[in-house]
Amino acid sequence: MPRKVCPKCQLTHGVRRLVCECGYDFGVKRKTSASNVPGPVVYEFPYPEPGTWIFMRPKGLPPLTPPDDLPPGPLPANIIKQQVSFEGLGFCIYNFIHVDRIADSHLSELWMKARTAMHEVARYLDQIAWEET
Helix, strand or coil: CCEEECCCCCCEEECCCCECCCCCECCCCCCCCCCCCCCCCCCCCCCCCCCCCCCCCCCCCCCCCCCCCCCCCCECHHHHHHHHHHHCHHHHHHHHCCHHHECCHHHHHHHHHHHHHHHHHHHHHHHHHHHHC
16 A cells, blocks of 8 residues: 655655644645635625524534524513523524513613614625725
8 A cells, every 4th residue: 555754753654644743744735625615704685583593604614503492472681681691692682582572671672772783783894895805
């Protein structure tokens, strides 16, 4: 069977070996697969409504698992706080908890303002991303 020897440490390897255990790179050209190259970030209009889960992800990333379903009816602040601590504030505001589900009126107003601001940030990022290219 064909073998190759590392010029740095003299270890013997199979011909398919790309890098030796000592760190020496054999300089073999590697094919780049189009599926491994991350694609551009694309914001779709209209933005997804909270409560929907999007499974779009580049190949090679770990699988996404949606959070547990929320209890039915209006959500009290303690449930929202728990979800925010597990899932993150941005995700909860933008994708997971709809403003109509929030029982506390002051919190629902803040939630809507934050969601609107997040939409504006996403639109602005889309705008400047096209200007920079």
